[in-house]
Amino acid sequence: MGGITSSIAAKLAFFPPNPPSYKIITDNLTGLYTLSSFLHRENVELLKLPTRRGTEIVAVYVRNPMASSTLLYSHGNAADLGQMYELFIQLSIYLKVNLMGYDYSGYGQSTGKPSEQNTYVDIEAAHKCLEESYGAKEEDQQLSEEAAVADIHSIWIKSVDNHIQGTSDEVVDCSYGKQLWDLCKEKFEPLWLEGGNHCDLELCPEYLETPQEVHINCRQITLPKVHVNEKNRPV
16 A cells, blocks of 8 residues: 555656756766756766665765855755756855755656655765765755655754745645644744745745855754664654
């Protein structure tokens, strides 16, 4: 029964762009990866990360020399890295953070299929990479997640919430966002973007202004330690 439920949930929750918005270009001399349609930046690295479930996810790491912390960004359920790339660059500059974004299994050029179980090991692989490859200490990491996938990953961030949502969201109603915010143990004043829909919040001027306050707030918080058991569910 659980398998059937997960299968139905996957069809309702995951909408990877088809075709993907980007391809991976490999430099024959250096072996470095870049996203098609984007020029190489010295402060940006494209990575392929293995997960414990055998998939390989694509991640992008944006380095900011002024950064004192790192933002781990999980994008929404209907986007991929090609669509998020420019926003990642802007957020890294504006918030003065290092930033890692990644594609879930089955999204973009990541292998495998989208599923609830895979999202757990996807974020685990990104988190592990930040610690082992970039020396990002757990207390210096912040999580940012968009709707739908944030619901799945909510156990990772259930104790802290800086909530931003459009009042005209046609995918996840505002009332649900308010319930999620109410359930959080430690939270800050939410921002309801008037007229904002599900995937256009970055077009609202307040969207870039508020994350800076969120960034300052998050530096005062220690994220809870999370482990994943043999059933690939956070515990």
